[in-house]
Amino acid sequence: GLTWKLVREYLVKSPLDQIPGPRSSSWLAGNIPEFYDKTGKHYYQFLQDYGSVMKLQGLLGDQHIYEEAPAFIACVSLLPRDEAEIYLQKSFMNQVKNGPKEIDILHWMSRTTLEIIGQSGMGYSFDSLKEDAGSADLHPYSRSVKRFGGLLSGTHTFFITSYILPFAAKLNYPRLKRWIVECIPSQWVHDLKDIVDTIQKTAVDIYRTKQKAMIEGDDGKKDIISILVRANASAADEDRLSDEEVFGQVASLTFAAMDTSSSALSRIIYILGEHQEDLDYDQITTLPFLDAVIRETLRLHPPLSIAIRTARKDMILPLSKPIKSTTGDHISEIFVPNGTSLFASIYGANADPEIWGEDAQEWKPERWLKDLPEKVEASQMPSIYSHLMTFLGGSRACIGFKFAQLEFKIVLSILLTSFRFTSGPQKILWTMPGITSPVLEGGDITHPSLPMLVSPLDV
Numbered sequence: 001g002l003t004w005k006l007v008r009e010y011l012v013k014s015p016l017d018q019i020p021g022p023r024s025s026s027w028l029a030g031n032i033p034e035f036y037d038k039t040g041k042h043y044y045q046f047l048q049d050y051g052s053v054m055k056l057q058g059l060l061g062d063q064h065i066y067e068e069a070p071a072f073i074a075c076v077s078l079l080p081r082d083e084a085e086i087y088l089q090k091s092f093m094n095q096v097k098n099g100p101k102e103i104d105i106l107h108w109m110s111r112t113t114l115e116i117i118g119q120s121g122m123g124y125s126f127d128s129l130k131e132d133a134g135s136a137d138l139h140p141y142s143r144s145v146k147r148f149g150g151l152l153s154g155t156h157t158f159f160i161t162s163y164i165l166p167f168a169a170k171l172n173y174p175r176l177k178r179w180i181v182e183c184i185p186s187q188w189v190h191d192l193k194d195i196v197d198t199i200q201k202t203a204v205d206i207y208r209t210k211q212k213a214m215i216e217g218d219d220g221k222k223d224i225i226s227i228l229v230r231a232n233a234s235a236a237d238e239d240r241l242s243d244e245e246v247f248g249q250v251a252s253l254t255f256a257a258m259d260t261s262s263s264a265l266s267r268i269i270y271i272l273g274e275h276q277e278d279l280d281y282d283q284i285t286t287l288p289f290l291d292a293v294i295r296e297t298l299r300l301h302p303p304l305s306i307a308i309r310t311a312r313k314d315m316i317l318p319l320s321k322p323i324k325s326t327t328g329d330h331i332s333e334i335f336v337p338n339g340t341s342l343f344a345s346i347y348g349a350n351a352d353p354e355i356w357g358e359d360a361q362e363w364k365p366e367r368w369l370k371d372l373p374e375k376v377e378a379s380q381m382p383s384i385y386s387h388l389m390t391f392l393g394g395s396r397a398c399i400g401f402k403f404a405q406l407e408f409k410i411v412l413s414i415l416l417t418s419f420r421f422t423s424g425p426q427k428i429l430w431t432m433p434g435i436t437s438p439v440l441e442g443g444d445i446t447h448p449s450l451p452m453l454v455s456p457l458d459v
């Protein structure tokens, strides 16, 4: 099965064979190394070679009506307005009280976004944010979630997620699977196992605490998981989620909310550090300009740069403009067979010069302070946010996009009114596969970090 899966694409003719692709740099690995390349330069190259994005309208389903998602509304109304942010500011102030200091911004943004989703989504505090506890003193969940994204970076992830995990998911013998994992002589595998165990254990603890509170009559909490536990208890048998499914909700909510948001917040702070000369600090903290900075960063640097979908039936995909096939014909639509994986470039759609204009690949927040180009308004991008695909569109769009914006404005308005952030001496590369994260040039890709020089604004 596995061997056949690996060799099939080289042996079987497919209607997609005529679609020209980029020349592969390795006969063994094809374009996969470029796909996982740290700098993301191939994205820019692909955009230049293939021009405008394929027409995706409809591929992602109907427009998602986010106003109807009760969990989302609960989420926003519960964003902590005092403790988390005030402690965040105090912790930064403590660190820089004797003068400017290098601080790992990604580390702090991960802690902050975990605490915000912990309190709002689960009514659970993971981290006091009171002082820099150092990674050894962090809540084990916090440590695990932080390391998870890093461990899943790199080319081998492609093979594991494409070939091993789908196979493992079908093997319904948990003890056997655990035994196999324990026998594999790889530190990477064992670290991953420990992380998954911690995430599962914390999810179970949170769920059990909520169940206990409900039984004891203290069930007025409005966080997402409390609402879910209450709704689940009164649901009809056929609609009720199993315990395992509820644990899964805890983990997926944390992942969906934490790393994406910490990546975006870190990127915004990094870009502001890079544009010190061009920006007026008083202007940044005015709400319309801060909003424009957030939109522009989410446009040009989406935390998720590709969306992956699988065709569930044979379909015809129309192209926005014809392309030349490998046999020289012009193709204006592509037959996509059932089961085909489609990779849609979120970055490509957001930074397409044909839609956004010649300066599409430049960071210019001021573009949001005037009318957007007509082509943007007419682009029919499957989007729930500002004609951008950053949060996707359709029925599986992000449910937390309003939450994220509110979170960014709160965190940034606290940090930017008190501190100045300047890029450090080391060159930072932003990895694009998975969730975009910063790594030091030449550093370990599984340990993302963003050291920046922080100074109090009144110094």
Ligand code: HEM
Pocket (backbone or CB within 6 Å): 075, 117, 252, 253, 256, 257, 258, 260, 261, 264, 302, 303, 304, 307, 308, 390, 391, 392, 395, 396, 397, 398, 399, 400, 401, 403, 404
């Ligand atoms: C900048 C921050 C964020 C970005 C860029 C982002 C982006 C996305 C994207 C692209 C998806 C669709 C993934 C796919 O189906 O392939 C998604 C799904 C999701 N997001 Fe977000 N997200 C962000 C923040 C959040 C936050 C703060 C929350 C929760 C409060 C959240 C909750 C979710 C959930 C639950 C889903 C799954 C929805 C479903 O499958 O029906 N996200 N997000």
